[in-house]
Amino acid sequence: MTTTRHTSEPQNIPVGAAAPRLCVVTFGCQMNKYDSSLVEGRFRRSGYGTTSSVEDADVVIFNTCSVRDHAEERTWSWVGELKQLKKRRPDMVIGLMGCMAQRVEKEAFKRAAHIDLVAGTRQFQHLPQMVEEVRARRADSSLSRSDERVAFTDMAAEVPVDRTGEIWTGGRQAYMAVMRGCALSCTYCVVPMTRGGVQSRSIPQLVEEARWHADQGVKVLTLLGQTVNSYGEDFSVPLEGEPSGTGRQGREGLGDLLRALQEVPGLERIRMITLHPSYATRALAEAMRDCDKVDRFLPLPAQAGSDPVLKRMKRAYNLDLYRKRADTLRSVLPDLELGSDWIVGFSGETEEDFVGSQRFLEEQQFIVNYIFKYDERPLTKAAGFPDDVPEAIKKERHKRLMETSERVQRARFEQWCGRTEQVFLEAVSPRDANILQGRSVHGLSVSVAGGEELLGTKVPVILDECTAYGFSGRLAKDTASEDLACKDTVRK
Structure with a gap:
């Protein structure tokens, strides 16, 4: 097996020939879903159709996640189920892409001999060419099975440029990667x-893509990045009029991007995931204030409520700094809601540390929380730390923090x-064809009775009743204000 750089365009399917079918199975984050849509677009340009069934596909690509062991095991389980199908259909091409593919690289061929190709996180744009190369090698009788396989996981290569014409949205919502990678070094991650270091896309390129989405009928655009508010940190050229060496203040950042996207006709909502407290600045809050299309909700993971744990995690802030960042955001945006991710059972976490997480969650009044048990990952610095919190205690703390x-x-x-x-x-x-589901500008999940003609629209909804995960409500135009079931209250 050799590793090859793929640069040529794949050959289109001959006129009259049956179009081969692609199935992409996606695990993990929203960035992976976005990347899968780019892959589908690339294959469509090469004459492929798509299918959601692996049994009907000629090419199956697994877009993998490596953040948790469970995600990797699910992928291997799916791959294993295709072994017999591959025996019946030896012309099928099976490949891996994404974070797990980047991590395991050529080891994937040892674990599952029926895998044909592996593409890293910055190489998926080459997948159609890689499939062609696999087929060309199969046709060469002089090559062994191991020489038929193709791997391309070069981390030095640039992130692929996202061409708007390749992106398949098919709805009123779309994702757009504004940056990739991360410059931080959290020990557990x-x-x-x-994914490599930060690589941001230019504002003109992103505005062009956003306009394309809007032209297709997209109303809600979610900006993606491993740390989306670090957008622009890698830009080397200061803004005009700024002296060199001024750091982030002299470069275009996420606030500049938000202001540019605010002017895109047709877009109604702009959302962002996920942010890091280190980059939660007043400049960002002021841009959000000035852009009424931007949601008043930010996922700003705290991860832990203990300074010793945050230090071992190497999160680059302590609780006091997080408070200052959150207070700055809320001083500019008084109605801002925050959400958080949490890890329980990290190396060295004591009962006192854990209680600190409970207290900090209560103090900050996070409206949404995603809570995970610590899962040691290969390649991370924390993999060298003692995993000294018993599984039973992790489960118990997970339950308590959920409560x-x-x-x-x-x-x-x-x-x-x-x-x-506004929802x-x-x-x-x-569960009910007469009920529509949506999300408010403050990140609230809302259900309301209505017909399908309302899908893709922004409507005022009175929040009548709260449930475990959101609200049921009524269209405001159908209800007089004096008939409200609940008294309006203000956050204290």
Whole structure:
């Protein structure tokens, strides 16, 4: 097996020939979903059709995740299930892409001999050419099975340029990667090793892509990045009029991008995931304030409520600095809601450390919380730390922090009950065709009775009743204000 750089365009399918079919199976984050859409676009340009069935596909690509062991094991389980199918259909091409593919590289061929190709996180633009190369090598009778395989995981290569014409949206919402990689070095996180350092796309290129999305009918655009608010940190040229060496203040940043996207006709909502507290600046908050299309909700993971744990995690802030960042954001945007991720059971976490997480969650009144048990990952610095919190204690702390989150969330939801929120209606409820589901500008999940003609529109909804995960409400135009079921309250 050799590693080859693929640069030529794949050959299109001959006229009259049956179009081969591609199936992309995606695991993990929203960035992976976005990358999968780019891959589908690349293959469509080469004459492929797409299918959601691996049994019907000629090419199956697994877009993998390496953040947690469970995600990797799910991928290997799926890959293993294709072994017999590959025996029946030896012309099928099976490949891996994404973070796990980057991490395991050629070892994938040892674990699953029926895999044909491996593409790293910065090489997926070459997948159509890689498939062609696999087929060309199969046709060469002088090559052994091991020589038929193709791997391309060069981390030095540039992130592929996203061409708008290749992106398949097919709806009123779309994702757009504004940057990739991470310049931080959290000890538990594998992302810097699998995604590389920060690479930001230019504002003109992103505005062009956003306009393309809007022309296709997209109303809600979610900006993606491993640390999306570090956008522009890698730009080497200061803004005009700024002296060299001024750091981030002299470069275009996320606030500049938001202001540019605010002017894109047709876009109604702009969302962002995920942010890091180190880059949560006043400049960002002021840009959000000035751009009414930007949601008043930010995922700003704290991860832990203990300074010793944060130091071992190498999160680049302590609790006091997080408070200052959050206070700065809220001073500019008084109605801003924050969400957080949490890790329980990290190396060395004591009961006192864990109680600190409960207290910090309550103090900051996070309206959304995603809580995970610590899962040691290969290649990370924390893999060398003792995994000294027993699994039973991890489970117990996970349960307790979930209970804290639910209690805080319920109290916060009750404060919202009775208010009128602008809600973008996104989907029909899978349980009731007469119920539409959406998300408010403050990140609240809302269900409301309505017809499908309202899908893709922004409507005022009175939040009548809070549930475990959101609200049920009524269209405000159908209800007089004096009939509100709940008294409007303000956050204290």
